[in-house]
Amino acid sequence: MEYDLLFKIFLFISPFISAFLASYLTYRFGIRSKKIDYLYQSRIPAYKEISTKLVEAKRYCLGKISEHSSNEFSPYYDLAGSGLQFRIDIAHVVDANEMFLTDKSKAQLANLDEKFSLLTNAEASMFGLEDSEEKQSFYSIYPFILAEIELCLNELYSELGFPVV
Numbered sequence: 001m002e003y004d005l006l007f008k009i010f011l012f013i014s015p016f017i018s019a020f021l022a023s024y025l026t027y028r029f030g031i032r033s034k035k036i037d038y039l040y041q042s043r044i045p046a047y048k049e050i051s052t053k054l055v056e057a058k059r060y061c062l063g064k065i066s067e068h069s070s071n072e073f074s075p076y077y078d079l080a081g082s083g084l085q086f087r088i089d090i091a092h093v094v095d096a097n098e099m100f101l102t103d104k105s106k107a108q109l110a111n112l113d114e115k116f117s118l119l120t121n122a123e124a125s126m127f128g129l130e131d132s133e134e135k136q137s138f139y140s141i142y143p144f145i146l147a148e149i150e151l152c153l154n155e156l157y158s159e160l161g162f163p164v165v
Contacts, residue, residue: 046097
């Protein structure tokens with residue numbers, strides 16, 4: 001008889017418990033889904049800003065390569081800027097958007113920053129040199145930096161789900 005009463009009470013309360021659990025779980029998963037959507041929506045402009053700076057640095061390296069090969073008609077033949085300025089610009093953009101980056105892309109961009117340090121030192125060393133073999137040897141760093149930039153761009157594109165070229 002005691003079990004019969006408990007069973008009747010449970011039959012009366014169970015729809016309310018089910019409705020409460022269903023609404024609570026829907027609310028929690030809905031909030032989580034909205035947070036993920038907002039993060040993804042904010043991630044795209046952040047990645048776009050970073051990739052814009054990387055593409056500018058890529059153009060700079062291509063311009064330096066065309067300068068070295070005496071290709072004045074290259075679309076990238078623009079002598080404005082320096083490796084140090086691009087390093088600073090990329091570092092500022094990465095710092096501003098760091099919360100949207102994965103650990104892998106952060107490591108890739110930190111590696112690029114180290115390579116830009118080499119570029120900055122090489123450009124400082126080239127500054128006082130005339131066209132000599134020593135100065136010409138410093139130009140080999142630009143294709144190296146260009147490859148590192150491509151790796152960073154490919155990593156950013158793959159994290160957004162874009163096809164990597």
